[in-house]
Amino acid sequence: MFLHELNPSIKALTVIILIILLALIFDPLTPLLFLSGTIILTFIGGKISWKRYMLFFIPFFILAIGMLWTTVAFSKTPNNPNDTITIFTLTFPRESFLHALALSMRILSVATLSLMFIFTTNVIHFIISLIQQFRLPPKIAYGVLAGYRFLPMIKDELLIINSAHRVRGMNQVRGIKGRMNQFKRFSIPLLASAIRKAERTAMAMESKGFTGSKDRTFYRHFFITKKDWLFMSLMILGLITAAYISFNLNYFKWYGDII
Numbered sequence: 001m002f003l004h005e006l007n008p009s010i011k012a013l014t015v016i017i018l019i020i021l022l023a024l025i026f027d028p029l030t031p032l033l034f035l036s037g038t039i040i041l042t043f044i045g046g047k048i049s050w051k052r053y054m055l056f057f058i059p060f061f062i063l064a065i066g067m068l069w070t071t072v073a074f075s076k077t078p079n080n081p082n083d084t085i086t087i088f089t090l091t092f093p094r095e096s097f098l099h100a101l102a103l104s105m106r107i108l109s110v111a112t113l114s115l116m117f118i119f120t121t122n123v124i125h126f127i128i129s130l131i132q133q134f135r136l137p138p139k140i141a142y143g144v145l146a147g148y149r150f151l152p153m154i155k156d157e158l159l160i161i162n163s164a165h166r167v168r169g170m171n172q173v174r175g176i177k178g179r180m181n182q183f184k185r186f187s188i189p190l191l192a193s194a195i196r197k198a199e200r201t202a203m204a205m206e207s208k209g210f211t212g213s214k215d216r217t218f219y220r221h222f223f224i225t226k227k228d229w230l231f232m233s234l235m236i237l238g239l240i241t242a243a244y245i246s247f248n249l250n251y252f253k254w255y256g257d258i259i
Contacts, residue, residue, distance in 0.1 A: 002227070003045035003116070008126035009133040010228040014235050015113045021239055022109050028098055029251040031105035033242035038112040046120040053115065060111035064104040071100035102253075123148060129222040138216065146201050150194065157193050161186055 003011075022031060042048060075096040085094045127145050130136040165185065246252040 001045055001047045001120075002231075003042070003120035004047065005227075006120075006231055007129060007133065007222055007224050007228045008121050009129040009222070010224055010232060011117055011121060012126065014232040015117050017232070018113055018235060018239060019110055021236070022106055024255050025106075025243060025253070026099075026102050026255040027246055027251045027253040028101035028105045029246040029249060030239075030242045031102070031109040033245060034239050035105065035109040035112045037238050037242070038109070038116055042112070042116040042119065046116070048119045053119065056115055056118075057111065060108060064107045064111075067107060068100045068104040071103055072096050075099065098251075125220075125222065128218065128220060132218065132222050133224060142205070146198075150197060153197065154190060154194065157190060158186065161189050 022034070025031065042053070043050065072092055075093075080093075080095065084091050085097050086092075087097075124145060127136075127141050131138055131141050243252055
């Protein structure tokens with residue numbers, strides 16, 4: 001699966017460039033074509049479970065539907081209100097509906113790009129790649145990695161605290177005040193535990209010789225290869241192709257054209 005083998009930093013840079021380009025385009029067809037191609041590429045080039053993918057995609061889809069409805073319902077009066085479009089027996093001004101659809105499609109396009117990156121990228125490899133390719137300071141990078149490692153520990157700690165409260169009969173809460181008190185009982189031990197773990201981690205890193213210097217050796221090296229640049233080029237070309245198709249069908253618009 002070639003998406004997993006790409007340099008994480010170049011993959012992230014590609015996603016950022018595409019999001020910026022999508023932000024400059026304001027028509028519904030271009031992002032629709034592009035997100036369709038992104039989804040196909042994600043499943044062809046990545047080892048991904050479609051059930052897990054849909055679990056993450058559905059919230060973005062609901063957000064896009066909400067954006068579509070609210071934009072149509074509260075949009076300003078269009079220039080040509082007599083030009084309408086009927087969908088499921090509901091009639092909308094064509095201009096307002098296309099603007100709303102463009103916003104929704106942009107949300108879904110950004111979502112599919114983000115999901116492609118998340119599902120095909122190892123977080124640790126991404127951080128190390130940022131150090132090697134984009135000169136991210138090791139102090140920041142390893143601090144982020146340490147925080148990422150703490151997340152499962154915090155979850156386990158929360159379960160332990162919850163079990164301890166249940167043993168003492170303090171788990172039954174009612175009303176907003178009770179939940180606020182429960183949040184306080186949970187947050188203070190979690191914060192204290194996180195501080196202790198952070199201190200131990202800092203001492204362990206210092207004892208192992210970590211100084212935060214940029215001149216350091218790495219056990220795992222990441223390199224930028226031709227296939228990384230080919231991936232970036234093909235993704236940008238795909239967006240240009242979608243824009244070209246939209247332009248020929250008289251849908252294409254720049255963001256400045258609607259202002």
